[in-house]
Amino acid sequence: MAYRLFAIFLNIVVVWSTYLIFGRIFQSRQVGMLSAALWTLCTYRLDDVYSRGAVGEWIAMLFFPVLLLGVVSVVFPERRGSVKHGGLVCAFSAAGIVTSHVISTELTVIAILPILIWAMWYRRRSIYFWKQLGIACGMTVVLSSFFLIPMLDYSIHGNFQVYNQSLPTQMELAVRKAIEPGQLLTLFLPLSQMTEGHAFQGDIPYSIGWALIACALLLPIITLLTKSKESSGRKCSIAVPLCVSIIFGLSMTTTLFPWGSRKFAAACKFLYSIQFPTRMLGPACFLIVVLGAMGLSTLRGNEQFGRLSSLVFSLLLVLGCLEGGVTTSTFMYNAKEEQAVDVSLATSSGVAGGEYLIKGTDLGSLFAEGFKAGNPKATEGVHVSRYEKRGTSMSMYIESSQKGTVTLPAFAYDNYRISDSGGDETLNLGSTQGTENLLTIQVPKGFSGEVQVRYRVPFVWRVAEIISLLGWIGCGVLYANEARLRRRKSI
Structure with a gap:
């Protein structure tokens, strides 16, 4: 509708x-x-x-x-x-x-x-x-x-x-x-x-x-x-x-x-x-x-x-x-x-042919593996709770009794960054590669704490946004000023 x-x-x-x-x-x-x-x-x-x-x-x-x-x-x-x-x-x-x-x-x-x-x-x-x-x-x-x-x-x-x-x-x-x-x-x-x-x-x-x-x-x-x-x-x-x-x-x-x-x-x-x-x-x-x-x-x-x-x-x-x-x-x-x-959506054609997915990604295999529900998966010895996703940010609580991996329901595009409540930067982001290309978190043994994964927009992109904004504002001011001059002239 x-x-x-x-x-x-x-x-x-x-x-x-x-x-x-x-x-x-x-x-x-x-x-x-x-x-x-x-x-x-x-x-x-x-x-x-x-x-x-x-x-x-x-x-x-x-x-x-x-x-x-x-x-x-x-x-x-x-x-x-x-x-x-x-x-x-x-x-x-x-x-x-x-x-x-x-x-x-x-x-x-x-x-x-x-x-x-x-x-x-x-x-x-x-x-x-x-x-x-x-x-x-x-x-x-x-x-x-x-x-x-x-x-x-x-x-x-x-x-x-x-x-x-x-x-x-x-x-x-x-x-x-x-x-x-x-x-x-x-x-x-x-x-x-x-x-x-x-x-x-x-x-x-x-x-x-x-x-x-x-x-x-x-x-x-x-x-x-x-x-x-x-x-x-x-x-x-x-x-x-x-x-x-x-x-x-x-x-x-x-x-x-x-x-x-x-x-x-x-x-x-x-x-x-x-x-x-x-x-x-x-x-x-x-x-x-x-x-x-x-x-x-x-x-x-x-x-x-x-x-x-x-x-x-x-x-x-x-x-x-x-x-x-x-x-x-x-x-x-x-x-x-x-x-x-x-x-x-269980086929690559469901997202316009999948042209802008990472090379080799096969959506059919992803959905077959149970990612339709949109929840992370963890290897043995790693437990994930309180998972929440808002826009391009994901937060969760991770505990591990042994070294393992958490696979997130998000593609491993560039510019994702990770942080944890301890601030010791022991976690690293990676990718499953192959036909999945999903974002992963490498978790060390004995880790516990809140973890956040955010998409950080590069500085150059922000500069480009400011340039465009100033350009649009400038055009608006130009046309508004000329409209004012036309009204004054007609009066």
């Missing part, structure tokens, strides 16, 4: 924010409404929200429209609808994507790279552009450093499974999960519920959707048919890198892309970190929405065919709603009650 309410609330946020941002950029309520409908009802986004429950990924998608507003404001600051401090808007949205879903960060960079290269050439003589681009990059790091620094720290020093996958294994997964090109063109996709831990073990209905395809064709058709060239030069010029991004992104999802090439894999190993090529559908479909918005905006301002804009808007809106309606209604019909949590 909590997830349902969360999804409802964020769906409302997606609809409203997309409508406002697209309506502002293109100065049209029609464009805003159509863009909000097509993006919200995009089949891949709906699959993320309902079938897969890919929370981080579809929260990252929430920031795509905000990033668009920032990019437009940086590249076209004089355009009506652009906002001041476009670089900060880019930084805010980028920080949202980074902290929501790391893989979506890579997907977003890949998607906008052709557009960014074009913008750097198009605005190569603009000091304002380069200044805002620097602000966007620098403030993204500042605003998200509270997350980036710990993540990079553990990426370097943590022996996680995700960083120990062989290239052939990554290649095999990418090849297996790429889809056939024809699947992108499917109309009216039913959506089925995937059982916990099996979201990628069968075919999931992936498609661009006919409404988005029709939207993508609007601008090229108008450009070919129109005789008037007024104000279309800029739209056509930016449409070229936009189309390149869309075509490249869609090709990455299919078997046409050289995922199985060893030479390609050796040169572009970083691409395989996205795991599932179909993830590229998210940013690709959003860029199609942008292209469609440009097409409808151009149609509305066209002297020859402008009178058809309301009809085209209505047809696309109805088609988009029909497609989204089929997807969501079939999911509601097919959905079944989930398994009990303690059963589904």
Whole structure:
């Protein structure tokens, strides 16, 4: 129920924010409404929200429209609808994507790279552009450093499974999960519920959707048919890198892309970190929405065919709603009650594939050994009582008649520290290693006393948190001050 309410609330946020941002950029309520409908009802986004429950990924998608507003404001600051401090808007949205879903960060960079290269050439003589681009990059790091620094720290020093996958294994997964090109063109996709831990073990209905395809064709058709060239030069010029991004992104999802090439894999190993090529559908479909918005905006301002804009808007809106309606209604019909949590968690897939567990960890064996109850285990001659766990801190009373080990129901990640009531530091932390990788306490003979095991956050992490906090406060003060100046000016 909590997830349902969360999804409802964020769906409302997606609809409203997309409508406002697209309506502002293109100065049209029609464009805003159509863009909000097509993006919200995009089949891949709906699959993320309902079938897969890919929370981080579809929260990252929430920031795509905000990033668009920032990019437009940086590249076209004089355009009506652009906002001041476009670089900060880019930084805010980028920080949202980074902290929501790391893989979506890579997907977003890949998607906008052709557009960014074009913008750097198009605005190569603009000091304002380069200044805002620097602000966007620098403030993204500042605003998200509270997350980036710990993540990079553990990426370097943590022996996680995700960083120990062989290239052939990554290649095999990418090849297996790429889809056939024809699947992108499917109309009216039913959506089925995937059982916990099996979201990628069968075919999931992936498609661009006919409404988005029709939207993508609007601008090229108008450009070919129109005789008037007024104000279309800029739209056509930016449409070229936009189309390149869309075509490249869609090709990455299919078997046409050289995922199985060893030479390609050796040169572009970083691409395989996205795991599932179909993830590229998210940013690709959003860029199609942008292209469609440009097409409808151009149609509305066209002297020859402008009178058809309301009809085209209505047809696309109805088609988009029909497609989204089929997807969501079939999911509601097919959905079944989930398994009990303690059963589904007995596999590594129960924690998103176990990528961020320590290398070699097998959850199935852990649950089979009785750790489901979450209590420590002690060897013969060692007795544990009054065990209590609060957050990342564990306390207990230990007595030992002989040397032994206490195994705690916590993974042996870095930064755990131990202390005892005697303060003589006779206890040491270790790890079971192997398939368990659980935290252990080495207990000497004749020990008795209160023991506490705490997770101690490194000093560098705290510095990163302070940097991010100051960055957010600074942005808030800047916008509050400018709002005050605007009110004073209006008065």
